[in-house]
Amino acid sequence: MEILLDEKAIQSRVRELAAEIERDHPDDDEIHLVCVLKGGFMFMSDLVRHMGPRVTLDFIAVSSYAKGTKSSGEVRMLKDLDSGLEGRNVIIVEDIVDTGLTLTYLQEILRARSPKSLRTACLLSKPSRRQVNVKVDYIGFTIEDHFVVGYGLDYAEKYRNLGHIAVLNGE
Ligand code: IMP
Numbered sequence: 578m579e580i581l582l583d584e585k586a587i588q589s590r591v592r593e594l595a596a597e598i599e600r601d602h603p604d605d606d607e608i609h610l611v612c613v614l615k616g617g618f619m620f621m622s623d624l625v626r627h628m629g630p631r632v633t634l635d636f637i638a639v640s641s642y643a644k645g646t647k648s649s650g651e652v653r654m655l656k657d658l659d660s661g662l663e664g665r666n667v668i669i670v671e672d673i674v675d676t677g678l679t680l681t682y683l684q685e686i687l688r689a690r691s692p693k694s695l696r697t698a699c700l701l702s703k704p705s706r707r708q709v710n711v712k713v714d715y716i717g718f719t720i721e722d723h724f725v726v727g728y729g730l731d732y733a734e735k736y737r738n739l740g741h742i743a744v745l746n747g748e
Contacts, residue, residue, distance in 0.1 A: 578743035581725060582718060587700075587741065588623065590717045594698060595627035597715060601696070602666055607631050609665045609692075611658065613683065614638040615737065616672030619729040620700045620717075624670060635659055641679045652682040662690040668715075672729045673701040677711035684711065701725065701742070 602608050608628070612621035614636050625632050638656035667687060674680050680697060688695050698715035705722045726732050727739030736743070 578726070578746060580741050581720065581723065581744050582728075582742040584740040587717070587728060591620065591623045591700075592627050594715050594717060595624050598624075598668060598696075598698065599628060601714075605631060606666050606693075607633055608668060609662070610634045610668050610670050611687065612636045613669065613671045613679075614656065616729045616731070617670045619737070620672060620698075621670045624698070637683070639679060639683065652679055654686075662687060662692040664691070664693050666694045667692040667696070669695070669697040671697065671699045673703065673725070674699045674711065674713055674716075675703050675706045676708040678709060680711045680713070681709050700728065701730075 598608065608631055610621060610625060610632060612618060612634060615638070621634065625634060635658045636656065637654075637658050640653045640655055669680070669683055669687065671680060671683075680699075684695065684697065696714040697712065699713050700717040702713060702716045702719050703722055704719060723744045724732070725742050726736035726745050727742045729737055730742070731737045732745050
């Protein structure tokens with residue numbers, strides 16, 4: 578597999594994103610990170626290690642039927658958050674924004690819970706694949722239309738544990 582982004586490049590960009598998120602929340606307000614499972618787990622865990630003690634976190638899991646033949650944007654909730662979002666500064670932490678359908682759904686349902694602010698951080702973005710215009714406040718890297726694995730991203734549940742991002746050959 579061809580390495581697209583090595584561990585060093587990812588770590589230095591994640592550190593920058595963490596600083597940017599902290600800067601955008603100038604008061605001592607809590608910053609509540611919502612990790613989108615499973616793909617967001619490694620990005621989230623590195624992100625929070627570069628942030629201060631005002632960070633709290635939670636996890637949500639959705640399954641997307643947006644790929645393959647069906648691109649209806651139908652998304653199903655698999656695991657909801659443990660706590661409410663009312664009045665909180667919320668950051669959705671997602672691995673990649675592809676068509677944008679999953680993120681659009683997530684932003685809609687989380688916005689309906691009345692957070693004080695709602696922002697989104699994605700490690701990767703594939704703009705050429707976008708079907709809906711979704712706002713992403715923090716993007717780690719913009720990439721071409723490759724199927725990538727590693728750093729949380731899988732192919733058939735494999736390769737999530739890689740510290741780097743690789744292009745899956747044959748895709
Ligand atoms: P979207 O709804 O099309 O934006 O899809 C988002 C989800 O599709 C991501 O959270 C990933 O789980 C998955 N996905 C999209 N592109 C890739 C990829 O290149 N590798 C692995 N998973 C991907």
